[in-house]
Each structure stands twice: as C-alpha cells, then as structure tokens.
Amino acid sequence: MFWVDPVAQPTLRNRIRELRSERGVMTQQALAEMVGVTRQTIISIESGKYAPSLLLAFKIAGALRVPIEEVFEYQ
Amino acid sequence: MVSQQRHAAFQLSVVCLVLIVFAFLVPMIGASRAQGAFGLLALLAIGPFISRKLEGGVLGDERDRAIHLRSIQISGVIFGIIATVALWTTYSIHRHAGVISVELLPWAAWWGWIVFMLSQSVTMLVLYRLG
Numbered sequence: 015m016f017w018v019d020p021v022a023q024p025t026l027r028n029r030i031r032e033l034r035s036e037r038g039v040m041t042q043q044a045l046a047e048m049v050g051v052t053r054q055t056i057i058s059i060e061s062g063k064y065a066p067s068l069l070l071a072f073k074i075a076g077a078l079r080v081p082i083e084e085v086f087e088y089q
Numbered sequence: 090m091v092s093q094q095r096h097a098a099f100q101l102s103v104v105c106l107v108l109i110v111f112a113f114l115v116p117m118i119g120a121s122r123a124q125g126a127f128g129l130l131a132l133l134a135i136g137p138f139i140s141r142k143l144e145g146g147v148l149g150d151e152r153d154r155a156i157h158l159r160s161i162q163i164s165g166v167i168f169g170i171i172a173t174v175a176l177w178t179t180y181s182i183h184r185h186a187g188v189i190s191v192e193l194l195p196w197a198a199w200w201g202w203i204v205f206m207l208s209q210s211v212t213m214l215v216l217y218r219l220g
Binding site for chain 2: 046047050051052054055057058061063064066067070
C-alpha cells in the first residue's frame with residue numbers, strides 16, 4: 015500500500031512539559047543537558063513532532079524521576 | 090541552530106556561490122573554462138570547523154542522525170532520478186553508434202556533486218524546519 019492515512023497513524027503522546035513545570039524551573043535546556051541531546055530535540059519531542067528512541071525515552075523519564083509510562087503514552 | 094543545521098546552511102551557501110560564480114564566468118570565458126568555478130567547492134573542507142561542538146553543548150543526537158540519514162536518502166533518490174534522465178536523454182540522442190565526448194565526464198562529475206550537495210543541504214534544512 016503506497017498511501018497511508020496519517021489520521022490512522024499511532025502517536026506517542028508525552029507529558030514532558032507538564033512534568034518539567036511540576037519540578038520547578040527545569041528548562042528545556044537543563045533537561046537536554048541531563049539526557050545528552052540538543053534543546054531542539056526536546057522541543058520536537060514535547061510538540062510530538064519527533065518520537066524518541068526507547069533509550070532516550072528512558073533517559074528522559076529518569077531525568078524527570080518518574081516511570082516511563084507516566085511520561086509517554088502510546089495512542 | 091544546531092551544528093548540523095549550521096553545516097547544512099554553510100554547504101548550501103558554498104553551492105550557491107559556485108553556481109553564481111559559474112553563471113558569471115560563462116559569458117566571459119565560456120562554459121568549458123568556467124568550470125574552474127567548481128574549484129570553490131573546496132571551501133566545503135572548512136565545514137567541520139563550522140559545525141564543531143560549542144562550549145557545554147551537544148554536537149548531535151539521535152534526531153540529528155535521523156535527519157542526516159533521511160536527507161542522504163532523499164538526495165540519493167533525487168540524484169538517481171536526474172542521473173537516469175540524463176543517461177536516457179544521452180542515449181536517445183546518440184543511440185548505439187553514438188560517441189560521447191570525454192569532456193562530458195568532468196561535467197557529469199561536477200554537476201552530479203552539485204545536485205547531490207544542493208538537494209542534501211536543502212532537504213536537511215527543510216527537515217529541521219518541519220521538526
């Protein structure tokens with residue numbers, strides 16, 4: 015099949031922005047430095063434009079000190 | 090702007106400079122000698138210094154690698170399409186008995202490189218823009 019319905023595509027929702035604000039003033043830059051990526055990558059993940067690898071997802075969850083399922087939700 | 094984005098912007102600037110200088114030289118010294126403008130592609134060698142790691146920053150991550158890989162794939166497809174069209178056009182003009190001038194070889198190499206670099210840098214900048 016050459017054509018894929020974008021509406022039917024599964025998405026990875028996340029609560030990174032919400033969890034950052036819950037942890038005081040953890041900026042995107044601070045989180046990026048903690049997990050070893052660029053700030054642009056954190057922006058892309060937060061806005062749902064980029065789905066991180068499993069390893070990076072675990073790193074983000076670890077930096078936010080919550081289980082991975084609290085950060086990412088597969089829909 | 091991340092380092093890979095800076096590198097792509099620099100690469101695009103060099104390719105545009107080459108094309109401008111080439112277009113400027115052709116009416117004055119002819120297309121064959123104007124190929125000297127392609128020597129400016131050597132400026133690409135200073136690209137790694139532009140994309141070097143900044144103090145405390147990250148040089149690149151998995152998203153940068155994914156964008157780089159996708160830009161290579163897309164520019165490879167563009168290059169393949171243009172090369173195929175060029176080869177079929179040449180064949181349809183000359184047929185089996187035709188002889189291609191050896192002067193076409195450097196032309197093919199230069200323009201092939203230009204097409205690849207141009208499409209790769211533009212694709213990369215577009216992919217970064219899209220997120």
